[in-house]
Amino acid sequence: MGLILAKADYFPSEAMPVSVADRAPQPSFPPHRHEFSEIVIVWRGNGLHVLNDRPWLVTCGDLFYIQHSDCHSYESVNDLVLDNILYCPERFRLGLDWSQLLPLDDADYRAHWRLTTRGMALARGVIVQLEQESRKTDLLSMQLAEALFLQLALILRRHRYVAERAGELPEGEQLDLLMSAIQASTARPFDLAAFCQHNRLSERALKQLFRQQTGMTIGHYLRQLQLCQAKYLLRNTDLLIGEVAFRCGFDDSNYFSAVFTRETGFTPSAWRQRFERTSKPQPLPEQQK
Template identity: 80%
Template sequence: MTLILAREDYFPSPSMPVAVADRSPQPSFPPHSHQFSEIVMVWRGNGLHVLNDRPWRVTCGDLFYIKDQDCHSYDSVNDLVLDNILYCPDRFKLGLNWSQLLPLNDSKQPAHWRLTTRGMALARGVIKQLEQESRKSDLLSLQLTEALFLQLALILRRHRYAAEGQQRLPEGEQLDLLMATIQANPGHQLDLAGFCQQNKLSERALKQLFRQQTGMTIGHYVRQLQLCQARHLLRSRDCLISEVAARCGFDDSNYFSVVFTRETGMTPTEWRQRFMNAARAGTEKQRPALAGRPLS
């Protein structure tokens, strides 16, 4: 049974539309949903974030919009530091079309984005103010909290970019350029030396910066992205193991099986069968109820 987090446990008053939950660090947390929506911003470290059964290897700069009906969890965390900005759309008083800024009921908009280094710096300052004001309950604080949340939503809108898309980023942001390159082609081998030469970057300095911000080497991060993609494909697509391996950047399907088993404790076939059995069990549970219905 999925854990449901209640509004009264996180908001200081029934009128407050926004609250900030500082997770420093974020521990492993079982699957859960909320009676509110939230924005997840990752500042440091890394971990496995599973959103609606899809795994994401997250690190600094990752941004998620979680709706109240979504289910997510955290696992395999390593010094993972993030902020949860909780909000209740039904409590907003400003006459705004929030759907232009937040994916409230739009299932077509991606839930996962990346935030530029500049955007992270701007957002951090607003979140600190938001955290202070959202702890109060007077009318002025309620109004200022919603205004600050609007400012945050606008910053995120301007400085976010699609995690799996290709687009131009501001020059000079080394980590942003690298992350965008990696995530645009997670199934391809990264030519780090060529990337650094093309963008006039120091390979050694970039490696140090990446390790400092994420807690991982670049190679380990790329491998984790590939394995997350493999988990998703094994569950959602009916294709051969060798095809999954190739799409996730593994030339040898046997080596892919070894790496996947070492990471998950299951072979790719066992991983796929696990979810097939779960789906079959859910179908079996529904049959008695259907069988008992009178014919029309």
């Protein structure tokens, strides 16, 4: 089960619907659940976010909707800076249909998105105000906090996109375009020079921007994405090691095994054997087939 974080420790009163917990930086944190729901926005740095046993490599622009039933943790963090926006839907008083903006007890919701550069800038300004109001306990502050949270939810709804679907990217800037292209290329080599030429971007400037915002090189980011995908497939499917390697962008299964072992300390087979299955392997998500 892990830790359970209580509402009383994070909200100033039993009536306040929203609270902000900034993590600058976010340390490694063991598996835990909440008595509340949470939105996670990553501002910079990188790390491993494990959500319901699935590892996600996170960096600037990553966005997660965490429900109270979810279990998550942070590992291998490197100057990871994020905001946790905590909320209790049962305390909302505006009388809105929040289901169009937030996952409310929906088992099929999508937890992971990415936020455009423009969306990050807009969200940051609202969160600063929200953090100030959510510390207070008077009625007007509680109403204003909920109104600011609504504004934030609308910004996220407008500017979020599915990472691996470049066609769904709204108002993309160069870093957004690059992130989307990389995440769509985990099963094949990524040609940065061709990408820059197609989008009329400076390869050198883009490399510098990426390193500045994420703390990683483009190559390291792609490799870590591939390894996260491999961990998920090894744990949740019966695919042969060679098939896992191929789906994660490795043409040579021996080379894949060597890289996986070097990065994790386990061979692919040993990693798989660490986890006992209590049910049949899960079907692959649509984007991974």
